[in-house]
Amino acid sequence: MRRYLLALPLVLELLGMAFAQGNVTPVSIPILNPTFDGDGLSCGAGANCCENGATGWLCGPNSGVAKFSTVQYPAAPPDGIFVAAIGDSSVTGSILQTLGANVEANTTYILTLSVGARADYPFTGYQAVLLAGNVPLASRNAATPVGGTFVTDAVAYESGANPPQLGQPLQILVRSMGTGQVNIAAVKLTATPVTENQQ
Amino acid sequence: MRRYLLLSPIALALVGTVFAQKTATTIPIVNPGFEDDVLACGAGVDCDASPLTGWLCGPDAGVFKPSTAQFPNGIPGGTNVAYLGRGLNTIQTGSILQVVGATVQANTTYTLKLSVGARADVGFTGYSAALLAGNVTLAYDNSLAPAPGTFLTDAIVYNSGAAPPQLGQRLQILVRSVGTGQVDIDNVSLTAAPE
Numbered sequence: 001m002r003r004y005l006l007a008l009p010l011v012l013e014l015l016g017m018a019f020a021q022g023n024v025t026p027v028s029i030p031i032l033n034p035t036f037d038g039d040g041l042s043c044g045a046g047a048n049c050c051e052n053g054a055t056g057w058l059c060g061p062n063s064g065v066a067k068f069s070t071v072q073y074p075a076a077p078p079d080g081i082f083v084a085a086i087g088d089s090s091v092t093g094s095i096l097q098t099l100g101a102n103v104e105a106n107t108t109y110i111l112t113l114s115v116g117a118r119a120d121y122p123f124t125g126y127q128a129v130l131l132a133g134n135v136p137l138a139s140r141n142a143a144t145p146v147g148g149t150f151v152t153d154a155v156a157y158e159s160g161a162n163p164p165q166l167g168q169p170l171q172i173l174v175r176s177m178g179t180g181q182v183n184i185a186a187v188k189l190t191a192t193p194v195t196e197n198q199q
Numbered sequence: 200m201r202r203y204l205l206l207s208p209i210a211l212a213l214v215g216t217v218f219a220q221k222t223a224t225t226i227p228i229v230n231p232g233f234e235d236d237v238l239a240c241g242a243g244v245d246c247d248a249s250p251l252t253g254w255l256c257g258p259d260a261g262v263f264k265p266s267t268a269q270f271p272n273g274i275p276g277g278t279n280v281a282y283l284g285r286g287l288n289t290i291q292t293g294s295i296l297q298v299v300g301a302t303v304q305a306n307t308t309y310t311l312k313l314s315v316g317a318r319a320d321v322g323f324t325g326y327s328a329a330l331l332a333g334n335v336t337l338a339y340d341n342s343l344a345p346a347p348g349t350f351l352t353d354a355i356v357y358n359s360g361a362a363p364p365q366l367g368q369r370l371q372i373l374v375r376s377v378g379t380g381q382v383d384i385d386n387v388s389l390t391a392a393p394e
Contacts, residue, residue: 030333030334030335031334032296032331032334038257038294038375039257039258039291039292039293039294039375040291040377040378040379041258041290041291041292042290042291042379043290043291049290051258051259051290051291052258053250053256053257053258053259053260054257054258055257055258055294055296055373055375056255056294056296056334056373057255058255064258065258065291099333099334100332100333100334100335100365100368100369101333
């Protein structure tokens with residue numbers, strides 16, 4: 001719970017960047033299968049209820065969809081929680097999605113993720129990256145969820161008047177670091193135009 | 200009279216142009232019949248591999264070379280199909296996704312066609328086929344229920360209208376299995392025709 005509170009000011013600050021200076025409503029950019037429940041897993045929730053691959057996401061090694069139980073996440077619902085399970089003790093993993101939206105000038109993009117650490121498996125870090133045309137625009141790896149919990153992380157990118165990747169399609173990349181596993185329960189991306197008086 | 204004769208080629212050309220514009224254009228799809236991957240094994244229940252050339256595959260999807268044990272009358276084209284969902288002791292659904300090079304244009308009718316098959320030896324529990332752009336669903340269908348061992352042809356139509364919300368976004372094709380069974384897909388095509 002404390003971890004959520006620690007992350008809250010950051011999220012509020014980032015969201016404030018979009019809201020405080022002009023009351024412009026953020027536009028949600030569509031993501032395919034953003035909560036990783038688009039693939040049915042008929043197995044009982046638990047450590048072994050997982051499969052490589054996730055609809056809509058290009059998956060690296062040992063990465064895919066999982067349905068975890070209260071053993072992995074004590075606050076999980078009775079029928080389990082769907083996540084992207086990225087990496088394990090043998091290899092790092094990743095998930096990547098190229099979106100339909102392109103980089104526009106004078107826009108603030110905020111990528112929000114729910115980052116989880118299993119209670120029964122090591123968490124050794126992650127990296128969340130917003131890219132365009134395969135070029136990283138912004139990244140974060142600061143969240144450190146306690147075992148069995150999720151925290152919200154947010155990656156912000158302000159494109160400015162002349163972004164180098166203007167017109168390139170936006171991409172989301174999440175990778176595990178080290179020999180542990182990171183779980184992602186939800187991904188969201190918004191775009192907010194920066195009004196003239198904000199610049 | 201001579202004037203009419205002089206004008207007639209022009210009139211015919213104009214009429215021809217109008218008709219030509221109404222002709223549907225085929226939008227290229229990589230590996231539309233799933234024949235790009237060559238399976239050396241003999242056709243049958245164990246002759247499959249994952250993933251598929253040109254398609255982004257969800258958890259349980261790949262290329263499959265069925266025999267008459269699965270489809271007694273054969274398959275719509277070639278020797279391979281895409282299988283979505285294992286169907287045998289399955290625990291997960293499958294999906295295939297491809298982003299094509301064409302983008303949404305105004306006043307255009309897009310028609311996505313595909314053959315939807317149900318194996319004779321594995322349960323069929325549904326599917327969903329969708330045309331998307333920018334990760335937004337434009338049109339979809341899940342209504343077909345082929346008899347075991349057969350295929351049916353599905354056609355999904357999207358009329359973009361004068362000001363489509365996804366104007367300029369790249370088109371996407373997404374097919375997924377539903378439930379614990381397997382759906383087999385063959386001969387995917389996508390056309391665009393001016394409305």
